[in-house]
Amino acid sequence: MPDTFYVGYLETSPATARRLKRVALALIVLAGAAATVLAIATGPFDRATYEFTKERSWEGTLEATPLPVLIARTPAASGSAYSALVRLPLVAQGKHGVGAMIAGLDGASVRFNGKKIVRQGTTMLEVVPGTIERFEPSLPPDGTPVTASRIEDLGSAKFSGEIVDSKCFLGVMNPGRLEVHRACAIRCIAGGIPPMLFTRDAQGREAHLLLVDANGQPLNDRILGFVARPVTIEGRLERRDDLYYLYAETWARH
Amino acid sequence: MSVSYSAIGWNRAKKAYDKVIVTGLLVYLAFFIGVSLLAHPDATIETLLIRALATAAFLMLHVILSIGPLCRLNPSFLPLLYNRRHLGVTMFLTALAHAVFAIVQFHAQGNENPLVSLLTTGTGFQTLGAAALVIFFLMAATSHDFWLANLGPRVWKTLHMGVYFAYALIVMHVALGALHSEAHPVLAIATGAGMAWLFTLHVVAALRERAGDRDDELIDDGWIDAGPVVDISEGRARIVSAGERIAVFRYDGKISAVSNVCRHQYGPLGEGRVIDGCITCPWHGYQYLPGNGRSPAPFTEKVATYDVRVVGGRAYVHSKANAPGTPVKPAHA
Numbered sequence: 001m002p003d004t005f006y007v008g009y010l011e012t013s014p015a016t017a018r019r020l021k022r023v024a025l026a027l028i029v030l031a032g033a034a035a036t037v038l039a040i041a042t043g044p045f046d047r048a049t050y051e052f053t054k055e056r057s058w059e060g061t062l063e064a065t066p067l068p069v070l071i072a073r074t075p076a077a078s079g080s081a082y083s084a085l086v087r088l089p090l091v092a093q094g095k096h097g098v099g100a101m102i103a104g105l106d107g108a109s110v111r112f113n114g115k116k117i118v119r120q121g122t123t124m125l126e127v128v129p130g131t132i133e134r135f136e137p138s139l140p141p142d143g144t145p146v147t148a149s150r151i152e153d154l155g156s157a158k159f160s161g162e163i164v165d166s167k168c169f170l171g172v173m174n175p176g177r178l179e180v181h182r183a184c185a186i187r188c189i190a191g192g193i194p195p196m197l198f199t200r201d202a203q204g205r206e207a208h209l210l211l212v213d214a215n216g217q218p219l220n221d222r223i224l225g226f227v228a229r230p231v232t233i234e235g236r237l238e239r240r241d242d243l244y245y246l247y248a249e250t251w252a253r254h
Numbered sequence: 255m256s257v258s259y260s261a262i263g264w265n266r267a268k269k270a271y272d273k274v275i276v277t278g279l280l281v282y283l284a285f286f287i288g289v290s291l292l293a294h295p296d297a298t299i300e301t302l303l304i305r306a307l308a309t310a311a312f313l314m315l316h317v318i319l320s321i322g323p324l325c326r327l328n329p330s331f332l333p334l335l336y337n338r339r340h341l342g343v344t345m346f347l348t349a350l351a352h353a354v355f356a357i358v359q360f361h362a363q364g365n366e367n368p369l370v371s372l373l374t375t376g377t378g379f380q381t382l383g384a385a386a387l388v389i390f391f392l393m394a395a396t397s398h399d400f401w402l403a404n405l406g407p408r409v410w411k412t413l414h415m416g417v418y419f420a421y422a423l424i425v426m427h428v429a430l431g432a433l434h435s436e437a438h439p440v441l442a443i444a445t446g447a448g449m450a451w452l453f454t455l456h457v458v459a460a461l462r463e464r465a466g467d468r469d470d471e472l473i474d475d476g477w478i479d480a481g482p483v484v485d486i487s488e489g490r491a492r493i494v495s496a497g498e499r500i501a502v503f504r505y506d507g508k509i510s511a512v513s514n515v516c517r518h519q520y521g522p523l524g525e526g527r528v529i530d531g532c533i534t535c536p537w538h539g540y541q542y543l544p545g546n547g548r549s550p551a552p553f554t555e556k557v558a559t560y561d562v563r564v565v566g567g568r569a570y571v572h573s574k575a576n577a578p579g580t581p582v583k584p585a586h587a
Binding site: 005006007008009010012016020023024027028031032034035036037038039040041042043044045046047048049050093094095096173174175178179180181182183184186187188190191192 | 265267268270271274277278279281282283284285286287288289290293294296297298300301302305306309310313329332333336337359360361362363364365366371372375377379380430431432434435438440441444526527529534536538539
């Protein structure tokens with residue numbers, strides 16, 4: 001049996017030194033292998049994007065309630081005389097809602113610089129501070145009819161899912177949901193980011209429902225204890241253009 | 255060994271040990287982030303960094319907790335123990351980096367102080383991780399021999415046994431956090447396998463140690479039969495037990511006995527050997543003269559000595575310990 005006694009401050013025998021080099025190499029290879037396995041297994045990561053380094057100019061009509069959105073026009077689809085309207089929920093930088101930034105601008109035509117956050121057909125804008133300005137809109141010079149916003153009451157409904165902060169969930173963080181993200185979601189919703197119910201239909205398709213209370217008022221501080229937990233919410237569902245709002249009457253964990 | 259304190263008493267072995275730690279850590283982080291970016295193109299880099307640092311620290315903690323029992327089972331692993339404290343400090347710094355990135359990611363830029371937010375958002379798994387990090391900090395901060403000498407070996411050792419409590423906190427941190435969110439079973443399996451490995455290793459090592467711990471029979475007025483002298487290899491010891499473990503050394507045609515417990519970190523002196531006339535601890539090479547249990551000048555450590563005698567080719571050691579550093583005349587082997 002080889003002599004295995006080892007004292008670090010004494011000269012190591014050549015045989016021991018060779019053995020230690022082999023062990024060191026094996027440990028480093030093992031580190032790489034373990035990292036590879038754990039990296040493949042880590043997740044879940046959803047399809048969502050945040051244009052962190054890219055600012056674009058946006059313009060449209062600002063709607064402050066029930067939640068701050070920019071109502072913007074998109075070019076008319078082929079075969080249609082009407083341009084379409086898209087609603088883009090607005091948030092500020094960090095874990096903050098736009099509250100103070102849009103004071104007095106409800107219903108105004110505005111333009112600003114913003115960063116796009118996109119997930120599965122829902123687009124949100126992070127407003128760059130100091131860039132919001134009013135402008136006077138003009139009618140389309142080619143006489144294209146101006147589309148009015150379409151608001152549709154879809155009646156009472158009950159949904160089960162997870163309450164998320166819409167900003168992280170739609171793409172700023174990935175994953176922007178589940179227990180690992182719960183603290184951040186609470187901080188964001190407490191800071192004014194619109195809460196959202198993430199649910200799926202029978203076919204497994206995602207649905208993103210913006211949450212307000214039954215009177216259309218923010219309920220952020222009342223749902224913090226339910227964030228990132230399985231919940232069931234009952235209320236009135238409303239469609240405004242391409243966005244869904246759930247006017248929550250009751251909410252409970254399930 | 256050193257008579258004065260320096261930040262790190264570097265030697266060739268420690269430098270080589272640290273190079274392996276740093277290389278292993280960098281390889282781990284590079285592979286984790288690189289493979290993740292290929293496998294999960296939608297993942298964000300901050301998330302990958304947080305997870306790479308977390309899993310690296312968790313794996314290092316498993317290695318650290320494995321070294322002690324592995325060395326008790328097989329002395330071939332002793333080179334891993336020699337500079338274990340640097341591995342511990344590296345693990346703490348890796349865990350700290352994970353914590354800092356996570357706090358910035360999940361708690362900063364909000365309407366609350368990030369540290370207040372950490373403690374008040376009601377996510378228990380983060381609080382458990384923070385508690386473990388405090389223990390790791392205390393261990394890393396007191397890992398230097400200065401603290402070992404000033405706190406005393408008993409207090410120091412007790413404090414550093416807190417690593418097992420910290421490990422339990424980290425397992426709960428992982429179970430209530432990452433495992434609560436992960437869809438893939440590999441992390442859960444790896445965490446369970448890590449727990450099973452550490453538990454089994456510690457139980458096997460403890461059983462092996464206990465098997466050799468049965469008190470030897472007192473044959474005559476407190477004397478213990480340590481067996482035939484020829485059964486003790488030259489420069490090595492046989493460990494006998496009389497409530498305390500006693501290391502009975504044979505060297506240069508003589509027999510001497512000292513406490514089995516090194517004053518440095520309670521290493522097993524009886525598993526060491528006599529080098530340059532000194533009993534040398536297998537853990538960090540602390541040395542004692544066999545005839546009086548004192549470290550050679552200018553060092554000042556002392557261990558208890560025991561009276562010895564050789565009758566009819568058998569070594570006998572008295573079960574009553576002499577005060578540390580008491581000279582005892584060696585018996586002729």
